[in-house]
Amino acid sequence: MVTQSAKIMSKPLLERFPFPFTTDSYRYSNNSRKLDPPYVLDITPEYFEEIKLKRELLESRKEQTFQSFPHSIEAQWEILEMIMHEMVSIHPNYFSLKKERNYWVFRNHLLGEEETFTFGDLSSLPYEPLDFIGRHVQEDLVYLGQRDGKLYMDAGQLCFPADWSIAFDLGMEFLEIHNPVPHAFSGSGLVEKVRDFILRIEAEQPWTRYNWTLTIEPILDTAPETFGEWGPKKGNVTADNAGQLVNLRVEDQRLFRLPRSNGILFSIHTHLITLEELIKNKQWKYQFYNIMDDIPNDIAEYKGFISYKDEILEYLKQRIEGSSSIK
Amino acid sequence: MSGNTIDVVVEEIRCESPQVKSFKLKPIDTSRLLRCGGGSHVKTYVQIDQNIYENNYSLINDPDQSDYYQIAIRRNDESKGGSICWHDRIKEGDQLKISYPKNHFALSFSAKHHILIAAGIGITPFIAMAADLRKKGKSFELHYAARSKELCAFYSFLNSVYPDETKFYFSEEGNRMTTDLMKNQPIGTHVYFCGPERMINEYSESAKSYGYPDTNIHFELFVPPDFGPMEPFQVKLNRSNKVLEVPEGETLLDTLLNHGIDAPYSCKIGGCGSCQVDVLDGEVDHRDFFLTDKEKQEKSVICTCISRAKTKNGSIVLDL
Numbered sequence: 001m002v003t004q005s006a007k008i009m010s011k012p013l014l015e016r017f018p019f020p021f022t023t024d025s026y027r028y029s030n031n032s033r034k035l036d037p038p039y040v041l042d043i044t045p046e047y048f049e050e051i052k053l054k055r056e057l058l059e060s061r062k063e064q065t066f067q068s069f070p071h072s073i074e075a076q077w078e079i080l081e082m083i084m085h086e087m088v089s090i091h092p093n094y095f096s097l098k099k100e101r102n103y104w105v106f107r108n109h110l111l112g113e114e115e116t117f118t119f120g121d122l123s124s125l126p127y128e129p130l131d132f133i134g135r136h137v138q139e140d141l142v143y144l145g146q147r148d149g150k151l152y153m154d155a156g157q158l159c160f161p162a163d164w165s166i167a168f169d170l171g172m173e174f175l176e177i178h179n180p181v182p183h184a185f186s187g188s189g190l191v192e193k194v195r196d197f198i199l200r201i202e203a204e205q206p207w208t209r210y211n212w213t214l215t216i217e218p219i220l221d222t223a224p225e226t227f228g229e230w231g232p233k234k235g236n237v238t239a240d241n242a243g244q245l246v247n248l249r250v251e252d253q254r255l256f257r258l259p260r261s262n263g264i265l266f267s268i269h270t271h272l273i274t275l276e277e278l279i280k281n282k283q284w285k286y287q288f289y290n291i292m293d294d295i296p297n298d299i300a301e302y303k304g305f306i307s308y309k310d311e312i313l314e315y316l317k318q319r320i321e322g323s324s325s326i327k
Numbered sequence: 328m329s330g331n332t333i334d335v336v337v338e339e340i341r342c343e344s345p346q347v348k349s350f351k352l353k354p355i356d357t358s359r360l361l362r363c364g365g366g367s368h369v370k371t372y373v374q375i376d377q378n379i380y381e382n383n384y385s386l387i388n389d390p391d392q393s394d395y396y397q398i399a400i401r402r403n404d405e406s407k408g409g410s411i412c413w414h415d416r417i418k419e420g421d422q423l424k425i426s427y428p429k430n431h432f433a434l435s436f437s438a439k440h441h442i443l444i445a446a447g448i449g450i451t452p453f454i455a456m457a458a459d460l461r462k463k464g465k466s467f468e469l470h471y472a473a474r475s476k477e478l479c480a481f482y483s484f485l486n487s488v489y490p491d492e493t494k495f496y497f498s499e500e501g502n503r504m505t506t507d508l509m510k511n512q513p514i515g516t517h518v519y520f521c522g523p524e525r526m527i528n529e530y531s532e533s534a535k536s537y538g539y540p541d542t543n544i545h546f547e548l549f550v551p552p553d554f555g556p557m558e559p560f561q562v563k564l565n566r567s568n569k570v571l572e573v574p575e576g577e578t579l580l581d582t583l584l585n586h587g588i589d590a591p592y593s594c595k596i597g598g599c600g601s602c603q604v605d606v607l608d609g610e611v612d613h614r615d616f617f618l619t620d621k622e623k624q625e626k627s628v629i630c631t632c633i634s635r636a637k638t639k640n641g642s643i644v645l646d647l
Contacts, residue, residue, distance in 0.1 A: 148436055196600070202429055260361070262433045
């Protein structure tokens with residue numbers, strides 16, 4: 001698959017991992033920050049394996065991984081245009097684009113691929129525009145249509161979900177999508193506030209937030225449709241093996257206004273790190289222990305790790321005691 | 328100046344009527360501008376001597392245009408000076424900053440039929456909206472009132488591009504536009520108004536009385552409506568633990584900004600909701616057009632750019 005890969009330079013995982021916590025306690029909030037620099041893409045050394053996995057899932061589980069409404073096509077072109085322009089202006093070594101009016105030639109130098117198409121003409125691309133551009137980036141891409149003052153899930157390529165389904169959510173309104181979120185969050189009016197906040201996002205002023213959960217083994221595609229494959233692994237966690245089995249899963253979520261369609265692009269870049277690796281950073285070790293120790297049960301249950309929370313705490317406690325006894 | 332800006336050069340100035348000029352703005356540093364949907368506007372920043380004039384103007388170019396933006400401005404002798412600067416001082420080749428496009432006047436997705444109603448320079452947002460509707464194959468009609476054909480900007484353009492959809496009303500010819508045009512329209516019709524405050528109020532009230540739901544009524548104001556006196560009041564800032572006096576005649580937003588508080592804002596006329604802040608205590612005199620009546624009753628928020636404390640010398644507590 002990889003023929004003439006330009007090398008992706010990067011630091012070790014521990015030095016670039018987006019640790020999501022800033023305090024010793026975690027509760028739901030609108031923890032959005034202005035995104036600076038205002039880019040969609042984060043290209044990491046995992047690019048090749050993640051693109052390969054993405055494309056396999058898109059071929060073998062198409063309905064699970066890509067969904068769209070016909071009225072999202074204009075916005076899909078807008079997303080493709082936005083991402084391609086970012087690709088060639090920020091990563092000119094990896095991608096190039098030649099335009100002659102509506103006739104576009106796109107090259108992915110990392111993968112050694114070339115595609116020619118007519119911008120705006122669906123029949124000139126092998127996939128819908130969002131599905132096409134999604135096959136060249138590590139991020140999952142979701143289009144939220146802003147229709148009559150509400151946000152609807154109108155299209156999405158979702159290969160690496162943290163236990164949610166684009167096939168299930170397609171067409172739902174923002175508040176409906178978030179109904180399963182625990183009452184402490186959804187009952188307090190916070191979902192409405194977040195929705196109102198997204199409705200007011202402006203062009204070229206994107207926002208970002210980290211979301212997180214825990215995943216057993218480094219499995220990116222934890223879709224509800226395949227729960228039977230990854231779900232039972234939760235039963236394998238013990239205080240002894242938690243370091244190798246349990247991964248902190250962080251979603252770098254970004255929100256962009258699409259001024260042509262007046263909708264929103266929601267991108268999700270998922271990062272995984274084993275607890276064993278994570279706690280090599282001493283500050284993170286203590287902070288993560290305090291978070292786990294403090295977390296309310298409804299959040300732990302919603303995030304899906306309540307059944308092995310005690311094992312994680314025990315694992316962390318041993319590592320903390322072990323390190324202080326050495327002192 | 329809030330937010331990012333784009334440096335542009337005035338490439339072409341055209342007289343669209345004795346009172347209206349249009350300005351074609353080309354980007355300087357970047358090869359392309361963002362395409363933006365009908366109803367979008369930009370804020371322009373014009374510096375003349377020591378003053379910077381901030382004004383919002385609708386984009387009248389085609390929504391898929393990506394190498395220039397175009398705005399149209401009516402010279403308003405009563406204005407604070409923005410339109411006069413544009414008319415009297417700006418020349419082709421001048422450079423200025425504009426904001427990225429924003430859209431507080433978006434077309435409805437679900438409407439079965441769109442009625443665009445313009446008075447005077449209120450025509451500007453509808454030029455791009457009509458183009459958008461045409462491209463999407465949607466059903467619409469455009470009603471445009473002006474004093475006379477000579478004073479009617481974009482008359483020949485609209486007449487040639489949208490002859491079937493456009494209806495003109497020239498008061499000097501005794502042909503006045505009335506709210507009757509909104510009667511007997513199909514269910515699912517949305518109405519859009521742009522013009523002076525008086526006209527918007529009249530058309531909103533009539534639309535409601537004809538049975539249009541609130542959600543089907545859209546309008547855009549470019550100047551803040553007159554709500555009577557701006558009495559002084561006190562504001563307590565909970566997070567930064569400060570107490571500020573908002574003087575008579577000054578907006579709460581300006582007081583916050585003058586004291587170095589990083590308060591959000593955009594339109595500054597109570598239309599976009601960007602400046603909303605949570606109110607922890609105190610009663611609010613809501614003067615904005617963003618919150619619905621229900622939200623004004625139920626939500627504890629204030630649009631700082633226009634709303635004030637309910638009583639003279641009253642006090643409100645903000646989550647800032």
